[in-house]
Structure formats: C-alpha cells, structure tokens
Amino acid sequence: MKRVLSRVVLASGVLLGITAVSPSFAADAAGPAKPDAAKGGQLYEQGDAARGVVACVSCHGAAGNSTIPANPNLAAQSHEYLYKQLVNFRPAEGAKEPLRKGVDGAPSMMTAMAAPLSDADMRNVAFFLSQQKLTEPATATNVKSVERGQKIWRAGIPERNVAACAGCHSPNGAGIPSQFPRLSGQFPSYIEDQLKLFRAGHRANGPMMNQIADRMNDADIKAVSDYAAGLR
Numbered sequence: 001m002k003r004v005l006s007r008v009v010l011a012s013g014v015l016l017g018i019t020a021v022s023p024s025f026a027a028d029a030a031g032p033a034k035p036d037a038a039k040g041g042q043l044y045e046q047g048d049a050a051r052g053v054v055a056c057v058s059c060h061g062a063a064g065n066s067t068i069p070a071n072p073n074l075a076a077q078s079h080e081y082l083y084k085q086l087v088n089f090r091p092a093e094g095a096k097e098p099l100r101k102g103v104d105g106a107p108s109m110m111t112a113m114a115a116p117l118s119d120a121d122m123r124n125v126a127f128f129l130s131q132q133k134l135t136e137p138a139t140a141t142n143v144k145s146v147e148r149g150q151k152i153w154r155a156g157i158p159e160r161n162v163a164a165c166a167g168c169h170s171p172n173g174a175g176i177p178s179q180f181p182r183l184s185g186q187f188p189s190y191i192e193d194q195l196k197l198f199r200a201g202h203r204a205n206g207p208m209m210n211q212i213a214d215r216m217n218d219a220d221i222k223a224v225s226d227y228a229a230g231l232r
C-alpha cells in the first residue's frame with residue numbers, strides 16, 4: 001500500500017501554488033544560543049528526575065520513533081515546529097490555559113510533560129529530534145478511502161473552500177521546515193485526532209488549521225489522514 005501511494009504521488013509531480021501566508025513560528029524559534037543536540041538527546045533519553053522531567057523516550061520511542069499511535073512520531077520533524085508545540089502546551093504568560101489542549105478541552109498529556117522544561121531544554125530536544133530518522137514510518141491502511149484522501153490532499157475541497165493540504169505540507173507530505181510540519185509517516189489516528197482538535201478549537205495554535213478543519217466532515221478527515229500518513 002505504502003509503495004502504491006508514494007508512486008502515485010511521485011508520478012503526479014504537481015507543484016501546487018502556495019498561498020503565501022507566513023506562519024509566525026520561524027521567527028519565534030530563532031533563539032539566542034545555537035541548540036545543543038547532544039544535550040537534547042540526553043534529556044530525551046533520560047529525562048531529569050531532579051527537575052521532574054520525564055524521559056520522552058518512554059512514550060515517543062527510541063529516537064522519536066513511537067510504537068504507540070496515541071504518542072506521535074517526532075523523528076525528522078522540523079525543530080521550529082517541535083519547539084513551538086512545546087511552548088504551546090504551556091499556558092503563555094498571563095494566560096489561564098495553553099493554546100494547545102487535549103480532547104474535550106482537557107489538558108493535553110504534554111502540558112505536564114512540558115511544564116518543567118526550560119527554554120533551552122525545548123530548543124535542544126527539538127533540535128535533537130529534527131536530526132533523527134523516521135525508521136518505522138506509519139502507513140495508510142484504508143484502501144477504500146485512498147481516492148477521496150488523495151483528492152483532498154491535492155485539490156482540497158473547493159466547494160467548501162478547503163485549501164489543498166499539499167500546498168502547505170508539500171506534495172509528498174514532508175512539510176516545509178520552519179513553516180509547515182511533516183505529516184507523512186505519522187500515525188493516521190493521530191492526524192485524525194489533531195484535525196478534530198483543530199475543528200473543535202481545543203487546539204488553537206494554528207489558526208489556518210482551525211479554518212480548514214472547520215469545513216471538513218468526519219469522513220473527509222478520516223480519508224485525508226490515512227492518505228497523508230502513507231505519503232512518502
């Protein structure tokens with residue numbers, strides 16, 4: 001299945017026009033000191049018990065390759081994106097709630113995990129993860145929804161003003177570092193959950209995604225999530 005999907009995408013070679021909306025997280029991630037991947041790797045693997053940092057590896061797997069679909073793959077994701085997520089799991093100064101919440105608006109599991117991290121920790125661990133390889137990418141599983149998923153991915157849903165995912169997340173789903181996250185190889189169920197969180201507004205850290213998800217029904221979301229996961 002994996003093979004078939006990637007060939008379809010390569011064969012198309014479509015370059016979709018990107019409507020130039022520039023998300024803000026590139027600038028936010030330009031920190032003062034260069035991130036230290038070795039320190040990030042150590043924190044990822046061992047945590048820091050003295051400061052209450054749980055080892056990320058216990059949920060996100062070796063080098064960011066998760067084996068549990070509820071815990072997303074983090075390997076080969078852009079560090080700017082990962083850093084921004086860690087920031088968004090915590091309430092901003094003066095805010096009651098974080099921008100990125102979990103199901104039904106309850107705190108995400110990550111809010112407690114991100115709480116003890118320093119700014120340098122977040123930059124270091126994000127940088128470490130961006131350098132890891134996605135060794136066991138998730139694949140698409142639903143043959144029946146491929147066509148619908150591919151259509152939404154490449155062309156959006158014009159009648160409901162849903163933009164093509166490929167225009168931002170790139171045709172092969174690898175994303176555009178510092179602007180748009182990678183979706184290829186991510187667990188389909190995780191992608192689906194995030195689209196539903198965007199739609200419900202519980203994840204409010206990507207206004208573009210809130211608008212897009214708001215115009216999609218459950219079947220659209222399921223089909224495109226499965227398709228995106230299988231892209232290579």
Ligand code: HEC
Binds near residue numbers: 059102109
């Ligand atoms: C107890 C399990 C657990 C631990 C430990 C954990 N995570 Fe997570 N992580 C999750 C879950 C579950 C999610 C999905 C959260 C959601 O959707 O609200 C997640 C999501 C994330 C995301 C967002 C990924 C994306 O694609 O948007 C990042 C980044 C992340 N975790 C980094 C870390 C780091 C760094 C550590 C260690 C300091 C860590 N996690 C420790 C369970 C965990």
Ligand code: HEC
Binds near residue numbers: 153168179180192194
């Ligand atoms: C206009 C650009 C744009 C388009 C079009 C777009 N996205 Fe996104 N998407 C983003 C941005 C920016 C983010 C990161 C938001 C953030 O900072 O958390 C994102 C994040 C996501 C995430 C969260 C990834 C994670 O690891 O948690 C998913 C899932 C997603 N998009 C799916 C889609 C799908 C499916 C489509 C097509 C129906 C789509 N996107 C179309 C810009 C876009």
